[in-house]
Amino acid sequence: MDSLFDLANTAEWLRNFGMWAVLVSLLLNILISVLGVVPSVFLSGANAVVFGLVPGFFVSLAGEILGAGVSFILYRFGLRKALSSETSWKWLQRLNEENRAKQLVIILLARLTPLMPSGLVTVVAALSTMRFVDFMLASLVGKAPSIALETLIGHDLIELKSNYPRLLVSFAFVIVVLLLLRSKKTKASRRQPE
Template sequence: MEELFFYWFSQSGPFSIFVSIILNIVISIFGVIPSVFLTASNITFFGFETGIFISYIGECVGAGLSFLLYRKGIQYVKHPIPANSKYLNKLMRSKGKEAFILVVSLLLFPFMPSGLINLGAALSQISILYFTLASAVGKIPAMLLEGYSVKEVLSWEAEGKVSLFIASLLILVIYWLIKRKQKGV
């Protein structure tokens, strides 16, 4: 996927920054696609600092637009949407300053999908202004951590990347087995 993004950037010329931001918006709206591949492409194509900044801007704009779309779409849902996380449930019942703090806090959790946070916030009573500010604040450390991690992985030799892939696959299999056992299958 990274190669595809890199190709689009190289073909876009002076509009490559806008292409990256639009891709980040699309990723944010879908809510389940990891942005790490786009961040890796941005770092590779634009350099570390510029790539991180472009990813940050794209994620902030994407979060705001997805929040608005989710909130608009929720008006058509007739029944409540349950969440499996006590923190997301708390966010959905919150408003004002409490919702702001929860959005910032949830964005600091590694591996917490921002799409779920956007959806939880859209279900809450937080205003678009508070949500946008909370997203912008919460994404700073998350983006720096993601960017640094991507930079380090990109500098690894093939053996390190294969080891990371195997470790990730092993973690996913263990997680799947635990979930399966909990369901009693």
């Protein structure tokens, strides 16, 4: 399984499935989503190498959305029974207090937030009163930018010789976004009264 976390090995492993590679990729993405702790960047990159950048992006996006949907259903019916209905997570309480449109926006923004654990977003949404269709829409729109970036970076890591300038630009973009977010967080914490 360790070799699956290597982009080149994952791409080669997927190629071995021939015409079934898309189905295998989708199933693997569902498994990654259900586990909630395994990064999917290695699979997004492998999809781009095996299927091409644009088709690989769509395979990765489809897998992520299917995985989010399956996870939502499993968490909703599994975790709700295991946890008390009085879960005191602040974010969950806020989500439950909002109307349908605001719930969708909150999950959309959480999906768009860099480094926000996808599994955590899915768990909170599943434990909330949010509708499944709204969760899926927010996840589709919110996951697309990060999957596009993962696909591009993963592809360029494997094809480093011909794509290193684009890879450097992608990394610079990620660093700038993270620095802007950190700066914004620092400014917000300074404004709060002690």
